[in-house]
């Protein structure tokens with residue numbers, strides 16, 4: 527079955543997104559959708575999206591204002607699609623359903639998986655995630671010093687999500703520090719991710735769990751409810767597939783470049799990263815030897831953004 531290349535548009539106004547309803551008689555009919563449609567032969571995806579947004583909802587967009595969100599391959603059984611998703615918050619015109627379809631502005635939190643075609647799940651995940659995923663560092667630091675330092679760095683960066691990674695601590699020491707960080711983060715709307723075994727969440731009700739690959743590989747089903755956030759550390763293609771099978775909300779993939787925290791790991795480089803991200807069916811953060819300056823480059827390579835220690839931990 528030939529794959530259909532679909533240009534999909536995430537049009538933002540503040541924190542709300544333009545959503546349409548697919549006609550009852552269309553493929554995946556009756557469900558909600560991001561406006562868009564098939565890329566015609568000879569058309570670039572951005573051109574196709576500019577055309578579709580005009581035809582479907584009456585908006586005029588400059589293709590230079592489109593930014594990549596994610597690319598998702600999905601097999602519906604009766605149709606195979608490649609959803610090539612782009613976003614913009616710059617448009618002219620008042621959106622209206624030019625093909626008679628209802629359109630509305632919905633907050634990201636009001637987008638529910640079951641209202642959309644199945645292929646949209648990772649798109650909704652991607653829209654809920656930021657472009658930076660900071661990970662704590664500094665092997666050897668512990669106790670109050672580690673908690674204080676982490677809070678100071680978080681106060682400076684103000685991320686919306688953060689991974690507390692400290693594999694050098696005992697389980698008790700890790701849980702103690704994580705409990706203090708959770709109080710601090712909750713008061714500032716920072717989603718704190720724990721690192722390691724899903725059972726940690728029973729002691730500390732953090733936003734979610736990030737599984738190192740050696741933990742992820744032993745699991746066969748998603749280890750937490752869909753309201754929690756599941757991240758998985760991946761390094762190669764079969765690991766990405768397993769993370770998707772576990773229902774991961776996102777993965778990290780790397781190392782992309784050489785990194786001081788894992789000096790023995792062989793970097794995959796941007797070309798390989800781009801290839802793997804294109805085949806992934808969950809949002810992928812680029813990891814390893816990157817800094818905040820690499821966010822744009824990572825997004826061009828198909829990433830959700832940049833994850834890492836070096837991105838924010840030093841330069842206190």
Ligand SMILES: Nc1nc2c([nH]c(=O)n2[C@H]2C[C@H](O)[C@@H](COP(=O)(O)OP(=O)(O)OP(=O)(O)O)O2)c(=O)[nH]1
Nearest residue numbers: 532534553554559560561562563564607643645646
């Ligand atoms: N536009 C859009 N299509 C989606 C989404 N999710 C999803 O699985 N699809 C699928 C459904 C369709 O099989 C395909 C898009 O086709 P379409 O019906 O929008 O194509 P089109 O606008 O060119 O319409 P037509 O010429 O076939 O009438 O992608 C989504 O969020 N937006």
Ligand SMILES: [Mg+2]
Nearest residue numbers: 561562563564
């Ligand atoms: Mg369409």
